[in-house]
Amino acid sequence: MLSLVILxxxxxxxxxxALPRAERAARLAFVLVTxxxxxxxxxxxxxxxxxxAGGLAYEEQLRWIPNVGSSYHVGVDGLSLPLIxxxxxxFLACAIYDWNATDRPRPRAALFLFLEATSVGLFAxxxxxxxxxxxxLSIVGMYFVIAGWGxxxxxxSALKFFLYTFLGSLALLLGFIGxxxxxxxxxxxxxxxxxxDALRNNPAGVWVLGAIVVGLAVxxxxxxxHTWLPxxxxxxxxxxxxxxxxxxxxxxxxxxxxxxxxxLPDAWRAWAPVLITVxxxxxxxxxxxxxxxxxxxxxxxxxxxxxxxxIVLALGAAGAAGESATAARETAMTxxxxxxxxxxxxxxxxxxxxxxxxxxxxTYSMGAFGxxxxxxxxxxxxxxxxxxxxxxxxxxxGFIAExxxxxxxxGTVPLTAIALPGILLTAALFxxxxxxxxxxxxxxxxxxxxxxxxxxxxxxxxxxxxxxLIGLFPVPLLDVIAPASAALVGVAGG
Amino acid sequence: xxxxxxxxxxxxxxxxxxxxxxxxxxxxAGSFTARExxxxxxxxxxxxxxxSAVASGVAFAAVASAAGPVAESMSVYDGSYILDGGTAAxxxxxxxxxxxxxxxxxxxxxxxxxxxxxYVLILLASLGAVVLAGASDLLVLAVGFLLASIPLxxxxxxxxxxxxxxxxxxTYLLGALFGILLLLGVTVLYAVSGTTSYAGLRGxxxxxxxxxxxxxxxxxxxxxxxxxxxxxxxxxxxDAAEGSGTAVAAFATTVxxxxxxxxxxxxxxxxxxxxxxxxxxxxxxxxxxxLGNLAAYTQTNPRRLLGWSxxxxxxxxxxxxxxxxxxxIALPSLVVFLAGYAVxxxxxxxxxxxxxxRTELRAYEGLAAARPWHAVAxxxxxxxxxxxxxxxxFLGKLTVFTAAWDGGFWWLTLAxxxxxxxxxxxxxxxxxxxxxxxxxxxxxxxxxxxxxWAGRTAVAGAVLVLVVGVGAGLAWTALGGLPTG
Numbered sequence: 001m002l003s004l005v006i007l008x009x010x011x012x013x014x015x016x017x018a019l020p021r022a023e024r025a026a027r028l029a030f031v032l033v034t035x036x037x038x039x040x041x042x043x044x045x046x047x048x049x050x051x052x053a054g055g056l057a058y059e060e061q062l063r064w065i066p067n068v069g070s071s072y073h074v075g076v077d078g079l080s081l082p083l084i085x086x087x088x089x090x091f092l093a094c095a096i097y098d099w100n101a102t103d104r105p106r107p108r109a110a111l112f113l114f115l116e117a118t119s120v121g122l123f124a125x126x127x128x129x130x131x132x133x134x135x136x137l138s139i140v141g142m143y144f145v146i147a148g149w150g151x152x153x154x155x156x157s158a159l160k161f162f163l164y165t166f167l168g169s170l171a172l173l174l175g176f177i178g179x180x181x182x183x184x185x186x187x188x189x190x191x192x193x194x195x196x197d198a199l200r201n202n203p204a205g206v207w208v209l210g211a212i213v214v215g216l217a218v219x220x221x222x223x224x225x226h227t228w229l230p231x232x233x234x235x236x237x238x239x240x241x242x243x244x245x246x247x248x249x250x251x252x253x254x255x256x257x258x259x260x261x262x263x264l265p266d267a268w269r270a271w272a273p274v275l276i277t278v279x280x281x282x283x284x285x286x287x288x289x290x291x292x293x294x295x296x297x298x299x300x301x302x303x304x305x306x307x308x309x310x311i312v313l314a315l316g317a318a319g320a321a322g323e324s325a326t327a328a329r330e331t332a333m334t335x336x337x338x339x340x341x342x343x344x345x346x347x348x349x350x351x352x353x354x355x356x357x358x359x360x361x362x363t364y365s366m367g368a369f370g371x372x373x374x375x376x377x378x379x380x381x382x383x384x385x386x387x388x389x390x391x392x393x394x395x396x397x398g399f400i401a402e403x404x405x406x407x408x409x410x411g412t413v414p415l416t417a418i419a420l421p422g423i424l425l426t427a428a429l430f431x432x433x434x435x436x437x438x439x440x441x442x443x444x445x446x447x448x449x450x451x452x453x454x455x456x457x458x459x460x461x462x463x464x465x466x467x468x469l470i471g472l473f474p475v476p477l478l479d480v481i482a483p484a485s486a487a488l489v490g491v492a493g494g
Numbered sequence: 495x496x497x498x499x500x501x502x503x504x505x506x507x508x509x510x511x512x513x514x515x516x517x518x519x520x521x522x523a524g525s526f527t528a529r530e531x532x533x534x535x536x537x538x539x540x541x542x543x544x545x546s547a548v549a550s551g552v553a554f555a556a557v558a559s560a561a562g563p564v565a566e567s568m569s570v571y572d573g574s575y576i577l578d579g580g581t582a583a584x585x586x587x588x589x590x591x592x593x594x595x596x597x598x599x600x601x602x603x604x605x606x607x608x609x610x611x612x613y614v615l616i617l618l619a620s621l622g623a624v625v626l627a628g629a630s631d632l633l634v635l636a637v638g639f640l641l642a643s644i645p646l647x648x649x650x651x652x653x654x655x656x657x658x659x660x661x662x663x664x665t666y667l668l669g670a671l672f673g674i675l676l677l678l679g680v681t682v683l684y685a686v687s688g689t690t691s692y693a694g695l696r697g698x699x700x701x702x703x704x705x706x707x708x709x710x711x712x713x714x715x716x717x718x719x720x721x722x723x724x725x726x727x728x729x730x731x732x733d734a735a736e737g738s739g740t741a742v743a744a745f746a747t748t749v750x751x752x753x754x755x756x757x758x759x760x761x762x763x764x765x766x767x768x769x770x771x772x773x774x775x776x777x778x779x780x781x782x783x784x785l786g787n788l789a790a791y792t793q794t795n796p797r798r799l800l801g802w803s804x805x806x807x808x809x810x811x812x813x814x815x816x817x818x819x820x821x822x823i824a825l826p827s828l829v830v831f832l833a834g835y836a837v838x839x840x841x842x843x844x845x846x847x848x849x850x851x852r853t854e855l856r857a858y859e860g861l862a863a864a865r866p867w868h869a870v871a872x873x874x875x876x877x878x879x880x881x882x883x884x885x886x887x888f889l890g891k892l893t894v895f896t897a898a899w900d901g902g903f904w905w906l907t908l909a910x911x912x913x914x915x916x917x918x919x920x921x922x923x924x925x926x927x928x929x930x931x932x933x934x935x936x937x938x939x940x941x942x943x944x945x946x947w948a949g950r951t952a953v954a955g956a957v958l959v960l961v962v963g964v965g966a967g968l969a970w971t972a973l974g975g976l977p978t979g
Contacts, residue, residue, distance in 0.1 A: 017866075063968060064964075064967050064968070065889070065966075065967025065968075065970065066967065066968070066970070067823065067826060067967065067970045068823065068892070068893060068896065068967075070967070107866075129883070129892065132883060133883035133884055136882050136883050137882070137883070137884075140877060140882060144929070147926065147929060148929060155926060155930075159922060159926070162918065162922065163915070163918060163919060166880075166915060166918050167915045170911040170912075170914055170915055171911070173892070173895070173911065174895075174907065174908065174911055177892075177895055177896050177899055177907065178899075180896060181896065181899060181900055
């Protein structure tokens with residue numbers, strides 16, 4: 001079942017590529033396959049029962065490279081299931097959004113389906129080599145999305161993205177080899193490594209975790225490894241940005257909760273002050289730089305640095321040394337995973353909306369617009385909802401996530417409170433952007449701006465509705481995440 | 495080490511005999527047929543290589559099913575030629591590589607004045623590589639070296655072009671020099687040990703003066719580094735890659751390495767601990783990968799770029815050699831990397847062979863639009879050279895990185911990782927134009943008319959790259975080195 005969710009988009013991508021000149025069919029297939037994926041993941045969700053600490057649901061394992069203790073091993077728990085569903089939802093939104101796209105829709109659909117397969121595969125992987133495989137393939141896929149369908153200085157941005165994240169992936173690989181060699185018997189299997197708990201009290205563990213943290217921090221990205229993100233987002237196509245921000249960035253933070261924290265808990269404790277600092281700096285720096293942007297898409301890109309910073313902060317706090325405050329740690333951890341989902345939905349929607357701006361006017365510059373609410377009321381309304389969701393207004397998923405992150409983090413490490421102004425800054429920058437682009441008299445490129453097309457409205461609307469649903473009824477999501485968070489804190493906490 | 499009777503010994507050498515018989519028959523056939531019927535030689539060569547591949551495959555499967563003690567100890571002709579999983583895999587890789595070389599070269603070689611001779615030389619040089627891979631006696635090693643080298647000189651110059659002649663001369667001079675060093679090393683090692691058999695070397699050399707053993711070893715290794723295309727014997731590689739015909743370039747950058755690395759591995763495995771050879775090999779490895787990468791950085795000719803890239807790959811291939819004999823997965827990882835490297839490099843050369851007139855990277859602009867399958871083949875081949883999963887070289891890199899680190903050379907693994915990042919940059923310099931739209935001033939103007947066989951070989955090679963990458967893990971059990979748990 002789980003393998004089907006991974007392989008279906010891959011098979012569809014191969015089929016689409018093999019059928020030349022089927023451009024219209026490719027578009028339809030893209031929407032249909034991503035819709036089936038959403039349905040399949042909904043079935044997974046409906047049938048999910050918490051497997052208990054260290055357990056996995058929908059587990060599958062096949063021999064692959066037995067001599068190095070690596071296998072095709074997939075399974076889900078409360079940390080990965082929400083992200084798999086999120087992946088399916090984001091890709092469906094992208095498929096709908098791209099319904100009217102005319103630029104080589106066939107290879108584009110194939111590439112996005114390929115990316116969907118790698119993303120689901122990564123969140124399901126229970127083997128380090130399998131994880132690495134999907135991690136690297138996601139980089140390759142996104143490189144081609146940016147280089148092939150981007151705009152502006154896309155070749156350069158794509159190259160920077162590839163080189164930077166590939167550097168991260170090699171650091172990650174070194175860390176994985178370290179984990180492999182540290183365990184006796186040698187293995188790449190994540191549950192087995194968890195049982196072996198090999199590098200506990202081993203000074204090498206700090207170095208191994210260092211390599212893994214650097215690898216994942218590049219992907220997340222956190223300060224100071226974030227410099228690839230703004231150009232990649234600015235020059236990527238709208239759906240590419242949505243997938244990059246909505247799904248691919250989560251691979252970094254998911255790696256923290258799947259690999260770094262549970263497999264190297266005491267090294268994580270040693271690193272926690274660094275991680276908390278990096279998280280705080282990412283939150284504040286990301287928000288401040290975003291505030292200074294005049295390019296709307298770059299601004300949203302920097303808010304990603306800010307939002308991902310909350311997650312790193314929470315994970316650092318949840319695994320920090322100190323007196324046990326288990327409940328607070330669990331709250332921070334649950335908040336971090338919720339934030340991954342929430343950020344995916346909201347920022348995905350915002351990037352799609354920014355894409356509308358570019359498709360109509362050819363620019364993201366906020367100065368080129370003014371009074372856009374008059375010619376494009378639907379666009380303005382959707383953007384306002386997305387902005388309020390992103391700044392963490394109650395009633396949206398962002399509030400649930402960030403509230404838990406701060407409640408938990410401050411409860412564990414009170415100093416994390418210095419990241420709180422990040423929320424204020426985000427509010428300020430979104431309100432300023434809303435004011436500059438949408439209010440006042442209609443001028444510049446706003447004149448004659450065509451409002452959202454049905455495809456655009458449905459895709460963005462779907463993401464925002466989900467964010468509101470999580471904001472109003474968070475319990476079904478939290479019920480899935482919380483037991484897994486508690487299990488992880490049990491391994492990694494204090 | 496039980497000696498079998500000579501009849502059974504000969505039977506065990508069936509893959510080698512097929513190559514030899516094929517070479518003789520192809521030479522005879524080529525001498526007596528008109529130029530337009532030289533395809534007969536090609537058929538003979540293909541049949542001989544296929545038979546050799548099948549026989550090797552059977553031997554490989556036999557080793558696989560025997561798994562364990564038999565794989566360790568089987569050898570023929572009084573222990574001078576070892577028949578373990580490494581040899582079995584080496585033979586198979588050589589035969590399949592030579593087949594791919596002929597497939598990608600059909601269009602280029604068909605009807606040329608030296609068609610038969612090219613096939614004969616390919617068969618002989620392949621035989622030399624196989625003998626190198628299986629040698630477990632210094633004299634057999636020397637014979638293998640000559641058998642692998644002399645046909646290669648002729649092959650590189652056979653096209654008769656000016657660049658080819660220069661490359662052939664350079665290769666010949668270097669080969670002569672390193673060949674002498676190898677023979678000198680063999681002489682020294684024999685002088686201090688009184689035996690040429692690897693089985694006897696370890697014990698005899700342990701008692702000898704380390705300095706003398708070191709001198710002898712360095713001499714032999716120098717010769718083998720020439721075959722492997724690694725520092726300090728790498729100078730001929732980029733010239734041969736650029737100057738010779740495409741098929742020959744593909745052959746010269748692939749097959750000799752297979753023999754060279756396996757030979758180096760087997761020799762070093764038998765060296766006593768009195769000589770600090772692991773450190774020497776590790777340093778050569780870092781030098782080779784770094785030099786190859788930095789030199790490849792600025793190349794604009796795809797052949798020369800691949801030529802330098804093969805030098806850097808030789809650096810990674812030295813990593814398991816540096817831990818030869820001390821880490822269970824060292825030999826399997828070397829073999830897996832060799833197999834992955836061979837199919838990958840040949841797939842990349844097949845793309846070049848499909849469009850032989852494109853001498854700069856920019857000339858590939860528009861390939862993806864005009865010939866999507868060839869562009870996909872190029873992506874698979876180049877990403878494999880980078881080491882992206884699930885391609886063949888990734889599996890090789892993963893295992894050699896692990897083997898080197900496990901053997902204590904964590905800094906070697908780190909250096910290899912850094913080099914991998916550097917290498918991505920120049921492989922992308924080739925990949926990026928292929929996916930750009932062609933502009934009117936692109937060299938070649940986006941018109942892509944492939945040579946048919948070469949194009950098919952490129953796609954088939956890319957499929958093989960993925961098959962090896964995904965499937966080699968399961969075939970691995972034949973190579974021993976099972977994990978301790």
